[in-house]
Amino acid sequence: MNAQPEPVLAVRNLRAYIGTPRGAVRAVDDVSLHVGRAQALGVVGESGSGKSVMARAIMGLLPPRSACSGEVLFKGRDLLTLPRKERQEIWGKQIAMVFQDPGRSLNPVVRIERQLTEGMRKHLGIGKSEAHGRAVDLLREVGVPDPERRLRNYPHELSGGMRQRVMIATALACEPDLLIADEPTTALDVTVQRQILDLLRRVQRDRGMAMMLISHDLAVVAGRTDRVAVMYAGRLAETGTTRAIFAAPRHRYTHALLDATPSLDHQRHAPMRVIPGSLPDPTSPPPGCRFAPRCAHTTDACVDPGPRMTSADGVAAGMDHLIACVNPVAAPAAADGAAPASVGAGASPNTGLAKGGDLVGR
Amino acid sequence: MVLTVLQRLGRSVLVVLLVALGSVLLLSLAPGSAASVILGENATPEMIDELNKELGLDRPIWSQYLHWLADAVTGDFGTSPITHQPVTDAIIERLPVTIELAVLALAFSLFVAVILAIISASLAGTWVDRAITGLSSVFLSVPAFVAGPVLVYYGAVQLGWFPVTGWNRISEGLGPNLQSAILPVLAISLTEIASFHRLLRTDLVATLREDFVGAARAKGMGRGYVMLRHALRPSSFSLITLVGINLGRLIGGTVIVEALFTLPGLGQLVVSSINSRDVITVQGVVVFVAIVYVVVNMLVDLSYGWLDPRTRKVARA
Numbered sequence: 001m002n003a004q005p006e007p008v009l010a011v012r013n014l015r016a017y018i019g020t021p022r023g024a025v026r027a028v029d030d031v032s033l034h035v036g037r038a039q040a041l042g043v044v045g046e047s048g049s050g051k052s053v054m055a056r057a058i059m060g061l062l063p064p065r066s067a068c069s070g071e072v073l074f075k076g077r078d079l080l081t082l083p084r085k086e087r088q089e090i091w092g093k094q095i096a097m098v099f100q101d102p103g104r105s106l107n108p109v110v111r112i113e114r115q116l117t118e119g120m121r122k123h124l125g126i127g128k129s130e131a132h133g134r135a136v137d138l139l140r141e142v143g144v145p146d147p148e149r150r151l152r153n154y155p156h157e158l159s160g161g162m163r164q165r166v167m168i169a170t171a172l173a174c175e176p177d178l179l180i181a182d183e184p185t186t187a188l189d190v191t192v193q194r195q196i197l198d199l200l201r202r203v204q205r206d207r208g209m210a211m212m213l214i215s216h217d218l219a220v221v222a223g224r225t226d227r228v229a230v231m232y233a234g235r236l237a238e239t240g241t242t243r244a245i246f247a248a249p250r251h252r253y254t255h256a257l258l259d260a261t262p263s264l265d266h267q268r269h270a271p272m273r274v275i276p277g278s279l280p281d282p283t284s285p286p287p288g289c290r291f292a293p294r295c296a297h298t299t300d301a302c303v304d305p306g307p308r309m310t311s312a313d314g315v316a317a318g319m320d321h322l323i324a325c326v327n328p329v330a331a332p333a334a335a336d337g338a339a340p341a342s343v344g345a346g347a348s349p350n351t352g353l354a355k356g357g358d359l360v361g362r
Numbered sequence: 363m364v365l366t367v368l369q370r371l372g373r374s375v376l377v378v379l380l381v382a383l384g385s386v387l388l389l390s391l392a393p394g395s396a397a398s399v400i401l402g403e404n405a406t407p408e409m410i411d412e413l414n415k416e417l418g419l420d421r422p423i424w425s426q427y428l429h430w431l432a433d434a435v436t437g438d439f440g441t442s443p444i445t446h447q448p449v450t451d452a453i454i455e456r457l458p459v460t461i462e463l464a465v466l467a468l469a470f471s472l473f474v475a476v477i478l479a480i481i482s483a484s485l486a487g488t489w490v491d492r493a494i495t496g497l498s499s500v501f502l503s504v505p506a507f508v509a510g511p512v513l514v515y516y517g518a519v520q521l522g523w524f525p526v527t528g529w530n531r532i533s534e535g536l537g538p539n540l541q542s543a544i545l546p547v548l549a550i551s552l553t554e555i556a557s558f559h560r561l562l563r564t565d566l567v568a569t570l571r572e573d574f575v576g577a578a579r580a581k582g583m584g585r586g587y588v589m590l591r592h593a594l595r596p597s598s599f600s601l602i603t604l605v606g607i608n609l610g611r612l613i614g615g616t617v618i619v620e621a622l623f624t625l626p627g628l629g630q631l632v633v634s635s636i637n638s639r640d641v642i643t644v645q646g647v648v649v650f651v652a653i654v655y656v657v658v659n660m661l662v663d664l665s666y667g668w669l670d671p672r673t674r675k676v677a678r679a
Contacts, residue, residue, distance in 0.1 A: 056576075059576075059579070059580045060579070061576045061579060061580065063571075064486065064487060065487070087582075088582040088583070088584060089582065090582070091579070091580055091581065091582040092580060092581035092582030092583070093582055096580070096581075097577070097580040099573050099576070099577055099580075100573075101573060104572065104573040104574060105573040105574050105576070105577040106574055106577070107574040107577075107578070107592050107596070108574070108596065108670065108671070108672055109595050109596050109669065109670055109671060109672075110591070110592065114591075115578075118578075118581065118583060118587075118591075119581035119582060119583070122581075122582065122583065123582060154671040154672070156671070156672045167577070170577075170581070
C-alpha cells in the first residue's frame with residue numbers, strides 16, 4: 001500500500017459488525033489503514049464513526065455478539081486468526097492500549113501496583129521486586145510524583161490525570177511497539193488533557209514506538225501525529241500526512257470538519273459553522289458515500305457507484321494521501337484534476353444543529 | 363466513625379426489642395395457654411388459673427415482657443414452664459446442629475454457585491449458560507419439602523448411603539456426623555445454589571463489560587486470571603449481602619428441613635414450643651435469632667470495606 005518499509009500495523013478491509021436487538025451495527029465497514037514504525041497515526045471522527053470499535057477489534061475486545069472480517073496484520077501476523085494464546089502474547093506486550101476513562105479502566109478494588117505490574121510479570125517473566133522497581137521507574141517517567149506511595153494506593157485515591165498517567169505507565173510496561181490510545185483525554189479535566197497528550201507524544205518519540213491516537217477532536221491530533229485517518233460512519237474518508245490534511249483537506253467531510261473547528265482568528269459574532277444533520281443509522285447506512293446525505297456537494301455519482309479510495313493527488317504523486325470522495329475539494333495551487341472537481345463556493349452551509357460541540361479545539 | 367457504630371448498635375438493640383415484643387404479642391393472640399397444655403384436657407378452669415399464677419402468666423403482657431427483658435439482659439431467657447429447662451440451655455443444646463447445617467449448606471452452596479456462575483458468565487448467552495440458568499430456575503422453584511423426600515428416597519432408601527432421618531452428633535465421630543448431615547444440607551443447598559448462581563451470574567456479566575476487565579484483557583492476561591483476579595471480587599457485593607441474610611435465616615431454623623429429617627436443631631425447638639404454647643422458649647429463640655441476624659448483617663457491612671476499598675473510611679491515604 002505504501003512505499004515505506006513494512007508497517008507495524010496494517011488493517012485491511014476490516015469489518016466489525018456488532019449485533020444489537022435492532023440489527024447489526026456496521027461499526028467498522030471495510031476500513032484499511034496502516035501505522036508505520038515509530039509513527040503516530042491520528043484516527044479522527046465523530047462519536048459513532050467506528051474508531052473505538054476498530055481499536056477494540058485490534059485488541060480483541062469486541063462484545064460477544066459481533067462479527068469481524070478482514071485482516072489486522074501486526075508485524076505480518078493476522079490478529080484476527082491467530083490462536084488466542086499467541087494473541088495474548090502480543091496484547092499487552094507488543095500492543096498496549098490506553099482507554100478513554102481511567103476511572104473505569106482501572107479496577108477499583110485492586111491496588112495500583114498489581115494493575116501496573118501484572119502485565120510485565122506475565123510477559124517478561126520477572127519477579128515481584130524487579131517488577132516493583134520497574135513500576136517505580138515507569139511512574140517516574142510518566143510524571144507521577146511519589147511513585148512508591150502511589151503503588152500502594154487504590155485507583156480512587158488518585159486524581160483523574162494521575163490515573164491516566166498510571167494507565168500510560170501500564171501500557172508502556174512491556175515496551176510495546178504500538179500504543180493505541182482511545183480518546184485518552186476525553187474523560188479528563190481540560191487542564192490536564194494537554195499534559196496527557198503531550199506526555200503521550202513524548203514517550204512515543206522517546207521510545208521510537210508507534211502510536212494510534214484516537215480522538216473526535218482534530219485539534220488533539222493536529223500537532224501530535226505524523227499521519228491522520230479520518231473516519232465517517234464506519235468508513236475511512238481520508239488519510240494522509242497530518243501536514244497535508246490540515247493544510248488542504250480534500251474529502252468533503254474532512255473539509256467540513258475542519259471548517260467547523262473554531263479557531264482564534266474566527267470572526268467575532270460570526271455564526272459558528274456546523275455540519276448539518278447527523279450520522280446515518282449504523283444498522284442500514286445509505287448506499288454509496290455515507291456522508292452524501294449531509295454533504296453540500298452531493299451528486300448522483302456519490303450514491304451510485306459511490307466513492308472509492310483513490311489517491312488525492314493522482315496516482316503518480318504516490319498513494320500516501322487517499323480520499324474516498326467523488327467530488328473532492330480542489331487541491332491547492334497545483335490542482336491535478338484526477339478527480340472530477342465540481343468545486344463550488346466555501347464548504348459547509350450555515351444551518352443550525354450544534355455539531356460544533358463535538359469539535360471544540362483548544 | 364464511633365458515632366456511626368453507636369447509632370448502628372442502638373438501632374440493632376431496638377430491632378431485637380421489637381422482635382421480642384412482636385413474638386410475645388403474636389403468641390398471646392393465639393388461642394390456648396401453656397397451663398392448659400400442661401394440665402391436659404381434663405383440667406378445670408380453677409386449676410388452669412392457679413398454674414397460670416404460679417407461672418406468672420396471669421400478669422398483663424407488658425409486665426411479663428418487662429420482667430422477661432430484665433432477665434434477658436443478663437443472658438437469662440427464663441425457664442420453660444413445660445420442660446423446666448432454662449431456655450438458654452435449650453438453645454445452646456440445639457445450636458450446634460443448626461449452625462453445622464447452616465454453615466455446611468452455605469459453604470457448599472457458595473462453592474458450587476461460584477463455579478457455576480463463573481462458567482455461565484464467561485459463556486453468557488451460549489447453550490451452556492442457558493442450560494445452567496434454566497436448571498437453576500428449576501431448583502429455585504423446588505421447595506425443600508419436595509427436594510427433601512426425593513433426596514431421602516434416592517440417597518437413603520434406594521442407595522442406602524445415608525440415614526433416612528436422625529442426627530449423629532460430632533461427638534459420635536466426624537464420619538457418621540457428616541453422613542447424617544449430607545442429605546439435609548443438600549435439601550437446603552439446592553435453592554441456595556440457584557439463587558446465589560443467578561445473582562452472581564448477573565453481576566459477573568455486568569462486571570465483564572466494564573472497561574477495567576477490557577483493560578486487563580488488553581494486557582494479555584488470561585481469561586481465568588481476569589475472571590478470578592479482576593471480575594469476581596467487584597461482582598460479589600450483592601452475593602455477600604444475600605449470604606448474610608440467608609445465614610441469619612438458616613440459623614433461625616430450617617424448620618421444614620429439620621422437621622423432615624427429624625434433626626434436633628433450633629427449628630424443631632421453635633415448632634415444638636409453639637405447639638405447647640411455650641411462650642418463654644419461643645421468645646428466647648426468636649430473640650436469639652434476631653441477635654444472630656443483626657450481628658451477621660453487621661459483619662456483612664464490615665465485609666464491604668474489605669471487598670471495596672472505596673468504602674473504607676480510613677484517613678490513611
